[in-house]
Ligand SMILES: Nc1ncnc2c1ncn2[C@@H]1O[C@H](COP(=O)(O)OP(=O)(O)OP(=O)(O)O)[C@@H](O)[C@H]1O
């Protein structure tokens with residue numbers, strides 16, 4: 001195994017204890033989570049926490065299960081074993097109906113944007129507002145305008161998703177995710193497929209959400225520039241578990257060669273740079 | 280080992296089928312629950328009415344016309360032999376109204392609407408739109424299945440009546456071509472067809488519509504990843520809907536005949 005174990009905020013105890021009392025600042029907690037698809041084990045006993053007001057960047061090779069992790073957190077998939085807590089309350093056992101109020105506190109940007117193809121950009125962004133708030137149309141229009149402006153997509157209200165490029169869809173997806181000002185935002189590869197300038201706009205937006213709205217964010221990305229810019233904490237997944245977890249500087253100097261290969265995008269890297277050893 | 284494997288395979292197949300049936304039942308029950316408790320999303324219904332009703336009309340008219348014409352063409356020589364050509368109307372129109380209209384309309388709708396529903400929902404599934412709905416606190420069955428189900432349930436009876444009507448016209452056109460007396464043609468038709476027969480045909484179509492909608496939506500929701508998965512869902516939706524129509528038809532005919540006998544106390548031929 002690796003020389004450095006990931007930082008564990010809390011040692012695994014055999015007895016499951018309600019997380020609320022122990023870790024009041026942990027918004028999301030995955031505890032001993034396992035998930036497999038038809039014999040392919042994606043997560044094996046994964047324990048991980050996401051703290052309030054913090055932006056955690058999740059790194060990992062393609063297929064390691066980053067998107068699956070976000071879906072587990074929203075209850076869109078159920079783990080095979082283990083438990084998931086939101087603000088200390090277990091969601092793993094909740095019915096679809098009881099999950100609704102929990103999900104309303106989240107916004108999610110899907111990897112493929114997942115815009116509703118039968119609705120215009122306007123209706124896509126307005127969707128959650130219409131669904132949950134009984135607002136007059138004028139107020140909805142104002143929210144949509146404002147969110148689209150944030151992602152630089154004004155004037156596209158009446159287009160259908162099929163008329164947008166991939167990067168434009170991503171930005172509309174982002175506007176839709178933040179439409180009801182969620183407490184927690186899950187971003188699945190927010191800058192993938194964007195030009196560097198737009199990507200930077202999205203990074204700034206992410207930082208602004210974090211600073212002004214005090215949102216908790218989980219950002220899945222392959223874009224290391226973005227990871228260093230927005231992340232308070234970086235987590236790297238590998239083969240069903242966490243192999244690195246810490247602030248950006250620590251990850252940059254991490255001793256594990258798998259981490260170094262990933263952050264430098266260099267598969268031939270043989271060993272860690274000599275600087276130092278950060279767990 | 281020899282025999283164990285085939286037996287295990289049969290067992291696994293049976294378990295999968297039973298599991299699938301169970302999931303389908305839960306799925307359908309959930310759709311019904313939303314209809315009766317809290318269907319307020321009327322804005323979602325209109326596009327579906329258009330999709331199911333308006334866009335199916337050409338196919339239905341085409342089917343009805345040809346069925347009526349072929350039926351008349353096939354039956355004419357026999358009636359001619361008996362010297363009873365004007366009775367053609369009775370047979371053609373009764374067959375169209377009671378059986379061929381509803382069943383063929385059902386099959387065509389299973390192909391056109393059922394395939395489209397499964398492919399559309401399958402695409403939404405594989406592009407994570409259904410996950411996105413759930414993530415935004417919306418219920419996919421309520422948002423996607425209920426409007427499609429209601430559209431099929433409401434419009435398939437109308438489409439069936441259209442199919443019947445066009446079939447009757449088609450049959451008449453052929454009879455007219457053969458020089459059958461118009462007055463007698465319609466008079467014999469009217470004496471042979473009771474309101475009950477028309478009701479029976481339309482009654483059946485409601486069940487066909489419900490089956491097509493539920494099966495196709497279910498197949499779409501179960502669609503596997505990729506374009507291939509979506510295509511498979513559409514094909515399966517059609518095949519299973521088609522079989523469901525045939526099976527439902529048998530049982531509904533049995534039920535309606537029992538009901539007819541009970542209501543009008545027609546004594547069985549075996550007793551008289
Ligand atoms: N619905 C599903 N059914 C079956 N297998 C799945 C499903 N969703 C994900 N998987 C599998 O789980 C694994 C992890 O998938 P996931 O999409 O989370 O990867 P990822 O880390 O997000 O990769 P990428 O960076 O390419 O998006 C993959 O092997 C994938 O095939």
Ligand SMILES: [Mg+2]
Nearest residue numbers: 066067111188
């Ligand atoms: Mg992914």
